[in-house]
Amino acid sequence: MTGLTEPTGPTGPTGPTITITTPDALDAAAVRAVAAGARLHLDDALLAAVGERRAAAVAALAEGAPAYGVTSGMGALADRRLTAEEQAGHSVRLMAARAVGEAPWLEQPESRALVAVRLRTLLHPESGVSADLCARLAALLGRPDPLPPVPRTGNGAAGEILPLAHAWADLAADGLGPKEGIALLAGTPLATALALLRAEETRVLAHQAVLAAAGAIAVAGVPHDPYRPELARDDDVLAGVLADLGRRLGDAPDPTLRRHLQAPVSLRVVGPVLAAVHRAATALEDAAARALCGVTDSPAFLDDAFVGTPGFHGIDLAATAAGARYAVVHAAAVGAARVHRLLDPEVTGLPAQLSADPGPQAGLTPLHKRLVGEVRAVADGGVPLPMETSQGQEDVQSFALEESERLRVALGAWRTVLAGELLAVHQARLLGAPVPTALQPALDEVAAVLPEGADDRPRGTDLAAISALLAAGWSSPAPPAAGR
Structure with missing residues (x-):
């Protein structure tokens, strides 16, 4: 992306650390605080609850439960059943294929708000993601370097998969487990944050x-x-x-x-x-x-x-x-x-x-x-x-x-x-x-x-x-x- 304008705004944490004990604690005020530079700390009991739901989700997948975007392709390819080998790398591939955006980018406070809202939704029991993924999202908000560039325009999808594929580039590079790719791409976290x-x-x-x-x-x-x-x-x-x-x-x-x-x-x-x-x-x-x-x-x-x-x-x-x-x-x-x-x-x-x-x-x-x-x-x-x-x-x-x-x-x-x-x-x-x-x-x-x-x-x-x-x-x- 050489030559494109980079996102502007504060690039790292500048505020207090907020401890999140339940998903509801990551409310509108907390999201705005994160946008302004606050960090997040996830309570151990909350992460344990996320881990329990993750174990149940993984067990269901192991028993052969069908799951859109996890055991299948997406969109018009949803009826294509993936092999076990294909499923193993599917979460990471979902990001790469959908990162088709370019400048203008979100400003950094907007990207920080997006991370906070995405984390709020992943802490819900129905997400089925790992506690490690939630901890990694929280860690993104504490690092001093900028978050990945996220395009602010050009989204013609039914949801937000195009900008979200850009947002989680670093997470995908470090690896994702089953269902975590589709969970990161689902919903309307960016519109909510904005x-x-x-x-x-x-x-x-x-x-x-x-x-x-x-x-x-x-x-x-x-x-x-x-x-x-x-x-x-x-x-x-x-x-x-x-x-x-x-x-x-x-x-x-x-x-x-x-x-x-x-x-x-x-x-x-x-x-x-x-x-x-x-x-x-x-x-x-x-x-x-x-x-x-x-x-x-x-x-x-x-x-x-x-x-x-x-x-x-x-x-x-x-x-x-x-x-x-x-x-x-x-x-x-x-x-x-x-x-x-x-x-x-x-x-x-x-x-x-x-x-x-x-x-x-x-x-x-x-x-x-x-x-x-x-x-x-x-x-x-x-x-x-x-x-x-x-x-x-x-x-x-x-x-x-x-x-x-x-x-x-x-x-x-x-x-x-x-x-x-x-x-x-x-x-x-x-x-x-x-x-x-x-x-x-x-x-x-x-x-x-x-x-x-x-x-x-x-x-x-x-x-x-x-x-x-x-x-x-x-x-x-x-x-x-x-x-x-």
Whole structure:
């Protein structure tokens, strides 16, 4: 793979060691901690229980029990019975033939999350893998060198066998026992891991968006009527967003100084838009929780027999990722619209286009054009159509990984829009717009990464600086999830 871009991000453990005593202990919080650099230690009693199930699975195979992908070929070749000699090396061969991906690769935190989720599923009784394999997976998270590159796109399989074949290259090279190859390739561990990371990223951006929107509301000097907490009634999610917004805004502007009785829609709908984002993140987290607990092996070792399952079909994860992307793209579009409103002196009472010298200087109109382009680039998207593969054996796909990637790109676009909105608020502040006291420390942090002055300059550099500030957790840690 010479010349291909290597995965980026932290390459080794940087956090604490988490002891796992039951499969359930490797929950969403633990997976996210592993992504951030934590190590895992598997309790001896847990490994002993895994070993007992492994012994039962091996005994069943020795008695001649048929098992898809263990005693047979895969896909359209599932009816081909393997000889004892062929079965011996089958787990390793499964990886080599399916490693057909290439760059772009997952970032290392994403790969670490994948290892953690895969380990969670292998610790379930129905996996039938060895305690040694589970210990080797845990050991991967403690080594200082990078995990193997895993492609983030190009998965046209019914499950995730293509990227997973890359993920376990090192394990396969060191040898795998019967059923361990198919167990490593089964289920939706990557979509599950990415769902957990994307949901957290979505919540952080939603929290940051409250501050950006509060800044825009303050600059526009619009009435605070749409942000009254009682408008939420029994909607706890909306109530949480409005309460956060209210804390940032402080007192409403003097009615005698208002320029307009009613604000443009983009400024009025902050609460419902961000509440929808929080709900979408919750749905994604819930789908990931179901996947963590579900039976994902196929075949699964249940009641001392190997049975086929549909646990590889990640429609739950795909649908919730698509729903989150819809909410995120809408939030980005609304944010870009707010920036456009801030360029209008009829809305803000500030110089046209937030220019330090309207006419000779353009101000932020070019910035708004950039934000419109960002939104347009992620606005398309429908339901992916299934296509037959494996000679018709796989005649439908969920495309959960592709939906996760589209969500990741949409989140990146929203972060750019938020950076643009904060840049517009900063520029308005330089031009004399007042901002609430509660917002000033956060906006001071934005100002600290920007050059001084309000004159025209290449604003792409400004956007990049604020985007990096957001990605580093500006204004974080986020408050508890609204309505949770």
